[in-house]
Amino acid sequence: MSFTARVVTAAAWGARPPKPGTFPFQMTIPRYVIVHHTNNQNPPNDASRGTLEGAIKLARNIQNFHMDDNDWSDSGHNFLNTTGGLILEGRHGSLDAVKKGFCLQSAHAGQDPGKLANGNQSPGIENEGNFMTFQMSEKQWESLVELCVSLCDSCNITPLNIKGHRDFSNTDCPGDLLYSQLPSLRKQVADKLGMQFTPQQLENESPFVTLRLGSTGSAVIKLQQRLRDRRFNPGAVDGLFGENTEVAVKAFQRSVGLEDDGIFGINTRTKLGLS
Numbered sequence: 001m002s003f004t005a006r007v008v009t010a011a012a013w014g015a016r017p018p019k020p021g022t023f024p025f026q027m028t029i030p031r032y033v034i035v036h037h038t039n040n041q042n043p044p045n046d047a048s049r050g051t052l053e054g055a056i057k058l059a060r061n062i063q064n065f066h067m068d069d070n071d072w073s074d075s076g077h078n079f080l081n082t083t084g085g086l087i088l089e090g091r092h093g094s095l096d097a098v099k100k101g102f103c104l105q106s107a108h109a110g111q112d113p114g115k116l117a118n119g120n121q122s123p124g125i126e127n128e129g130n131f132m133t134f135q136m137s138e139k140q141w142e143s144l145v146e147l148c149v150s151l152c153d154s155c156n157i158t159p160l161n162i163k164g165h166r167d168f169s170n171t172d173c174p175g176d177l178l179y180s181q182l183p184s185l186r187k188q189v190a191d192k193l194g195m196q197f198t199p200q201q202l203e204n205e206s207p208f209v210t211l212r213l214g215s216t217g218s219a220v221i222k223l224q225q226r227l228r229d230r231r232f233n234p235g236a237v238d239g240l241f242g243e244n245t246e247v248a249v250k251a252f253q254r255s256v257g258l259e260d261d262g263i264f265g266i267n268t269r270t271k272l273g274l275s
């Protein structure tokens with residue numbers, strides 16, 4: 001068990017104390033590492049501007065929002081990974097807990113029907129930015145990898161259990177693009193831990209990928225098969241989301257009263273019964 005990622009503790013960045021009577025938080029046995037985005041602006045207009053001062057300001061704003069608007073006991077997440085690659089502790093005591101192989105009951109990944117359970121018993125990482133279409137900078141990605149390596153190692157979590165918020169809740173978080181990069185995040189973490197998995201194992205752990213024109217892979221095959229089963233013709237079941245598949249998705253969307261944008265996201269997935 002080792003934890004080598006550098007984390008600025010809540011005490012060190014001057015976080016507000018948790019609400020009276022809520023601290024210390026209940027210790028939990030973590031099973032996942034859960035990736036989020038803060039839905040803030042991306043560089044060059046990022047809230048933290050890549051600095052420590054900016055990172056602290058962002059952490060404080062998020063904590064105030066969680067405590068004052070959401071009425072939570074403390075920051076809902078366990079860690080914040082900023083654009084400058086700086087990692088700040090969220091909920092007080094998170095760092096101590098994970099160093100001992102535990103987590104803290106937190107409030108970042110509530111469970112919706114048909115989704116994974118107990119997300120709030122596992123460490124949640126907020127990544128500054130919005131990753132629907134924006135690609136995280138290398139610096140921020142590297143600190144995310146480092147943090148995941150440390151969490152998996154010290155809490156004995158398999159890299160295959162690095163998940164996205166959307167695996168637990170009906171949300172776009174952590175953004176389509178970052179979610180689609182989870183297989184490579186799992187792979188890089190596994191490599192650093194000296195573990196090996198097949199590409200299929202790495203990919204199968206991301207069931208809620210948003211698919212659109214140009215998407216490829218086994219998730220597209222599943223979609224095409226299901227469209228065929230429902231008598232919408234996507235063309236060949238070949239794992240390539242081409243124009244025929246897009247036409248079929250649009251036709252399906254119209255048939256269930258959804259906007260026919262041809263994008264296979266969470267609403268279309270749910271209607272098609274593929275969640």
Ligand SMILES: [Zn+2]
Nearest residue numbers: 036037165173
């Ligand atoms: Zn989230």
